[in-house]
Amino acid sequence: MQKVESEHPNMRPYFSAAAVIIIFFVFLFLCWQTEPHGHEYTYLLGSRRIFDPDFLKHDFIWRHLSPTSWLFDHLVAPLWHWFGYRQIIMLGRLFCWALLSYTLVLFCEATGRRYITFVLAIILWILSGQSTMADSKIVSSFEPKALAYPFFFMAAVMALNKKTVQAAMLSGLVILIHPIVGIWTIFTLGSGYLLNVKKTGRAELIKYILISGLISMPFLLICAWSQGVAGTAGNFDKIYVMFRVPHFTDPYDFIDTDDFIRIWGFIICSFFSVSLICAGDQFKRRYLQGVIAAITLSFVVGLIARYFELFFILKLYPFRFATEIMPFLFFVFTLSFLFSAAAYKKPSTIFLAFVIIAAHIEVALYENYYNTIKSLPARIVREYHYLTEDPPDHAGRGAMYAWIRKNTPADSIFITPSYSDFWMRSERAQVVSFRQAPLDGRINEWLKRLQDINRGMEFKHRGYRAVAELRKNQRNLSKQELFSLKEKYSARYYLTDRMRYTLMDLLVYSANNYYLYDLNKRKG
Template identity: 25%
Template structure:
């Protein structure tokens, strides 16, 4: 056990960078995040999170939207940040949230790295390489720097907690991870598990169990603020309903995050190469007390990856019990390692360069030059991609046919339709509520987190988008008949239908409804999208 008393942390007596230098680095880190994300809104998940946050504070906004009325899985985030969305527009709220998150992550990161290596600029170079590494080395689609959502705040508190551990403040670390868990149960919860693993495998650094019980108790109590509402989401749900909801969640909606045998092989190869490189650098630094703690936490995240793979393979190939597997795979086993492995690899490499540049300057210099070039290529490739994009990440990722026409159509809807109207919208979009600020019957992106609403979400998708495909083999809503729309109007209260005309043309489908087209108003006006109104007498 470490001879220092955990209640009286012993800070390293090493030279610290000046205050001005630290603030310069802080500003550069935030600037780096800005460059990597780019100037456009919304990010992929921002319409999902910020529309839910606004509805949390103002239920009269889009009152008839099924997703917005479903269970709130991230109540702490909605409560602490969502009120901003009622005062300003979504883009402004997104930028306020981004700057808060990026600043919090940058500050907690600098604080954590200073405990490992207090030399000036170590934290900056490590986050440059680490942030680029997360972008290009992840396996399951996890990210650290992007739009504003609950997990961004959770990672900021997690890094702060790791900094406390490195300062021998274990009790405060558990409290910080408790706050992280309150914001995002899986990010904070898995970080707690990884730190517990570190406590088990690092006997030299760990304090006694009795000494950390206060922090575990307080942190656990804080975490319950996020955990209890999540557990209560599914009260009244039968085991069968819960099992099928998990099946649809895991295998139909989020397999790209949760089911490892469906991941692209190149994603798996690059992650495991990164993990091997991290393990090699961790071994070289095994005698560094501080890095042993950090790498112990990362080792815990890698163990979670292997557990997830084992669950996937055993239940898929041996037991062949998919319903049981989905209950377990829903826990995002790969999430933490996707972030921590590239970050820890970057930290280890920067520290190793500092150690070896005196003894083997040529070898260390050559390796560092090569790695620096790789990082710079990745960084500038990402920056070029984001700053030359003609549409927001949300619209590009959801394959909107014509992003500008889509936004214009949504703005017309916002300005010319009743605020409580319900729309049937194209399947391949995720930003309707962001631009149009109107309720939708269903959208693929906005999957509810409570099981009963998730089952209803799947039924709604079948009634609308998949019925259109089955009717005429098109993903455009033009595949629906007038009788279909009358039935859906009665069932879901639909008043307007937004049709992707370009997609219908591509599939050779003509729109022959007798319902009035309200947008574009003129036959001469060209738009990739058309809006039809189902008259009141048809409702």
């Protein structure tokens, strides 16, 4: 089959601006949620600690901030002067999505795609769920990753336009925002230079590695040092990978046969589509193929690391780009290939490309239909006060948090279910929470505390499934176990979602199926 020539889109400025606006509104209409995602509450805690040093200063996890989100926390911290957490989350989403829309259009232009094809690819990508990994999306919540990805695409644009210095500086910046995304950014974009080394010479590759390394290496060393003690003395890597986040790091946990086939389909189709639609520009073709090859290599390395239980590799999330970036590249390049083939009137090529695309997106579109199109009117038509007040379904918990803030000491420590919004909305410390693990040597104590809340039993499950196990046992802690936790961790309050008749003498709050017990009321 003959190679399909590259497209030549109209590069008029107002077309570019229109594409940015359209993509932004696609994100807004298909991805917006009025309520914060659970982990958005957690990602804002570091910035609030910086703004208010007394906030959660008695909490086991948050009294020491992790260096991994240092830049994100310091960028967000000033916003607490003017806004509450809900407004910061909403504004953060809008900013990240607008920035991503702009950088994606630049990527469209750098790769020579037509705007109409690119926008259609974005829509299909969003409707298909964005990722093969649950709860791991580029366009979703306000967190460090959401700010890092626009700079990844900007760095890719600079590299495709042969601006190595700018690409290296942006890649280093990605590491400062999100170390994991940054590491794989340097690896994938550096691989593009490696595949072009005969054309551009070694100087460009060395320049890219040196500049990005000089910017990011001190920060990476600090992050690695903060985990070093745990890695050698306390099994940090295994606890983090196999217990806390197996839904992101263990392929046995989040990749089934269908996902495995889809990922390889994304890789193969994207690689050959790039070969055909970028045939007229050898540098860009080889560069994009190098990027895809690097993403493939990281995926394979992750599989090998899991087989040999190399947890120090798995904690770097080697599957992230294969599950998040590859679906995007698949829709962009394979759809462009289909439209290019149609333009050159190649029926067999059109049919083949259509079958490939349909086979990959049919299941994904069906699975995500109810989370996107069908629920769209309900998510768009919301009252404005939802931005400043609790939604109706959370009103009961909001009243409880208000009572806690007003009636409990600021330094009190709680034994709680794993509510993702407890820290932010109650402004009180917890003995421990599965929602956030310390990224340093304290992870061993974190696991021990969880086991104590789990009635002293080792966990039978891991990842999010352990939360259900923990919640079941936390709500059944005996009186003796509660007072043991009080003595061991200075816990004063016990929060649960069921009435404990054996603790009626300790009950201080009861409403909307939330029950709070004061362990200091013990008689004798």
